[in-house]
Amino acid sequence: MWGGSGVLCLLAAETLVQSWQRESPDMEPICWMHWDGGWQQSLRVWVQQVESCGKREGVTDVQSGIPANVAMIVQRVVLNSRPGKNGVPVAENFRMETVTLPDKITDGQVRARTLYLSVDPYMRCRMNEDTGSDYLLPWQLSEVVDGGGIGIVEESKQANLAEGDIVTSFNWPWQTKIILDGRLLQKLNPQFVDGHLSYFLGAAGITGLTSFLGIKEKGHVTPGANQTMVVSGAAGACGSLAGQIGRLEGCSRVVGICGTDEKCSILVSEMGFDAAINYKKGNVSEQLHELCPAGVDVYFDNVGGDISDAVINQMNQNSHIILCGQISQYNKDVPYPPPLPPAIEEIQKARNITRERFLVLNYMDKQEASILQLCHWIKEGKLKIKETVVKGLENIGEAFQSMMTGGNIGKQIVLISE
16 A cells, blocks of 8 residues: 555645646646656656757656656657467567656666667566566566666766766666666676677677587587587577587587578578578478487477477487577476476486586676687687667567567567667
């Protein structure tokens, strides 16, 4: 329930709104502002456009209950609806809004302009009321969505950050501009990626870390051991890196599985894969048997389901599954990792195939050295980067929907501003 002071402040704000309406009947409500504290939830903000300078005045300062000038209006994306645990996400699950940012920041805060945002398969879990994970919080309806992002500092009252710094966060709000606690931001060095800032959301960020540390910690790749690696979802963000990293770490043969002939061609001609299978054409099991005559020693699993069952069926004794993702199962109400069919589980046990849940956040003590290695490979040209870039915050919902159905090659990025 609201406290007494909250009710009084809300009533005062409503009185002000009514007064402004009488004086300016053409005023229109443009947004709802959401705040973290109790009675301040969902206080309607009214604005009046002023032709000069494009400013908007008459916005209520929710802290004091009096009219105030707000210098900055920004766009944001909120969760409009949930697809349901067994539903397919669509662009309409997201909604664009116009909101205001305070004209001043406080001690410790940073205001930044958003440059790039990332959309990733794990976000599908955050669309549910229950993510099924103890380390992921669900997105809330009508609240701003967040994820990996990169921006440039415009104003800082945090000692370690200055105007012009490039910063990132794993929980960057989907907004054109943001105000955050500076302690939640990590400063980036553009020289590490030769100025390709979006790489920090992919190959030189959490995506690259997932591929690299997954192979290092769970793949048991041994140089000179003549091992064969298979990668599912091989043309995606993690998969396209994993195959190349497997080769760099010592695998003698790398085979990818993806969903189009174009992707297969790119994997072989540009990414260094020995072969690639279009799972939508022909029999995957037969093609695997032909392309992996010595069996499979390491499987980097991004998809789960029937494709993974086919790969596991051809894995060798004492081989290893790197359980990176299960995108084919994300629209189903099943536990993670999903249980294998009984016959496949029997093969796994009989052949002593390891299949352990992998969470990159458990290896953050190795983050710095791993990022340096990835950046070194990128600079040397040993790690080829592919990105699918969509422009505009208004298109982020469509980018997410496309990524979830395999519309991307490499990392899916949304460019918000130059």
